[in-house]
Amino acid sequence: MDKSFEWESQLSQQRRKVDSDNFDVTVRELVRMVTDKELERAPVYQRQFRWDDAQESKLIESVFLGLPVPTIYVATNSDGTWEIVDGLQRISTLIHFVSNDKSILDSIGKDEPLRLIGLDKLDSFNNYQFSELPTPIQLSFLKRSLRITSLSDKADKNVRFDMFERLNTGGIILTPQEIRACIYRGESVDFFRELAENPEFLKLIKLKKGNRNDGTLEEIVLKAFAYKEGRSSFKGDVKNFLTAYMGNMKGDFDYSKRRELFNNAVKNLANVMDGPILRPKVGWTPVNLAEGVIIAAMDLVEDGYTNFTPKDNWLSDKVLIKFSTGGTNTNKALLSRISRAKELLMGGEISSDDSE
Numbered sequence: 001m002d003k004s005f006e007w008e009s010q011l012s013q014q015r016r017k018v019d020s021d022n023f024d025v026t027v028r029e030l031v032r033m034v035t036d037k038e039l040e041r042a043p044v045y046q047r048q049f050r051w052d053d054a055q056e057s058k059l060i061e062s063v064f065l066g067l068p069v070p071t072i073y074v075a076t077n078s079d080g081t082w083e084i085v086d087g088l089q090r091i092s093t094l095i096h097f098v099s100n101d102k103s104i105l106d107s108i109g110k111d112e113p114l115r116l117i118g119l120d121k122l123d124s125f126n127n128y129q130f131s132e133l134p135t136p137i138q139l140s141f142l143k144r145s146l147r148i149t150s151l152s153d154k155a156d157k158n159v160r161f162d163m164f165e166r167l168n169t170g171g172i173i174l175t176p177q178e179i180r181a182c183i184y185r186g187e188s189v190d191f192f193r194e195l196a197e198n199p200e201f202l203k204l205i206k207l208k209k210g211n212r213n214d215g216t217l218e219e220i221v222l223k224a225f226a227y228k229e230g231r232s233s234f235k236g237d238v239k240n241f242l243t244a245y246m247g248n249m250k251g252d253f254d255y256s257k258r259r260e261l262f263n264n265a266v267k268n269l270a271n272v273m274d275g276p277i278l279r280p281k282v283g284w285t286p287v288n289l290a291e292g293v294i295i296a297a298m299d300l301v302e303d304g305y306t307n308f309t310p311k312d313n314w315l316s317d318k319v320l321i322k323f324s325t326g327g328t329n330t331n332k333a334l335l336s337r338i339s340r341a342k343e344l345l346m347g348g349e350i351s352s353d354d355s356e
Contacts, residue, residue: 021150027063028142030091031098033082039074039091040083056093057116063094063144064122071147075182082150083182090146097130098142176239177215177222180246188249192218195259201266204294206276206285216287222246223291225258227334228298236329264306265297272308272345279324280316289315289324292337296345299338309347317344318351 025033033039051059062069072087084091095104097114105111113129116122130138181189195201196217207216219242226245227234234241277290293315297308314320323337344350 023148023150024145025148026143026145027094027098030094030146031142034091034095035099035101035104038081040081051089051093053114054118055089056096056114057118059090059093060097060114060116060141061119061122061125063146064125064141066144069146071149073149073151075151082148085151085182100131175215175219176242177219180222180243181215181218184246184249187255188246188253189218191255191259192221195221195262198263198266200263200270203270203275204266204273204277204285205290206278206283208284220287220290220294221262223287224262224294224298227291227338228295231295231331231334231338234331234334236331238329261298261302262294265294265301268301268306268308269293269297272310278315279321286324288328288333288337289320292320292324292334293341293345295338296341299342300345305346308345310344311347311350314344314350316350320344 030039059069069090070087072090073085074082074087075085076082092108093114096108096110097116099105100113105113113131115127115129116125117127119126125133130141133141201221202217205217205220222242222245223238226242230241230245277285277293279286279289300306300308317340320337320340323333323340327333328337
């Protein structure tokens, strides 16, 4: 095949999956869209607004002066509303400056509208709020436009994931699980969040501080189901494997059955654990070890085995550790750590070497 034809064919095929539009939207309209909930500025999966007053003031000065402001990227939902992919800080800054609605300010953790500080070009504006500026200047600001690029809800879901991943670079980068929550919002996202908040599950997982609110807990739950149900087809591409599983959670997905299985498994695990799932000399839960143990427990509960009888210090088993550390994202390692965890939960002898 001619190489140039192959290139053109692949480019054409991938471009057909993308459906986007560009808009110039005034500050006034953006603020109205947030107030009317047409633009979702800070969904539950996004972390909090973090710019300080000096950073916000610099953006406001740029808008006043008509200087280029980076494009804001949004995704269109099926109901026609937009959600922000990249631009959370910029939108929140506009709200903080223009709005005096207490509920809107509360939603970004602010007590009052922004008071400008540290401006160089417009230093006479320093220490003033929007409402204190002359009406003509207020109107001029409200008429300023920002460029919006919107990915249509008709675009391929994988393209939408890619857009979130590539463009969410505004200082607070979302994890893959947070991006999945952006894309597959609804019952599936609520399901994983609910199970991640199970107190008995939380007893089993000890995370680093930075991973406690970034979707790691939800991703461990997602892995438990995705690997359990698709372990034979796992080839090592964790991110796409998990994303595909969420994408296939259609209307006939039995949430109730899976919820009961997961909760019973972690309950039985918690009953025989003195604390979280830890490896010797490691202060937090290794995710690969946790997923192997939880899937093993789910397999056993599903087979009617609920009386777990692991020996003391079973998590120090050398075979389990071997398949849970270093190069663990292979089909062999996944199957091996699940299998070994099942043996140990049923009272198997602890290996002191990795020769098995």
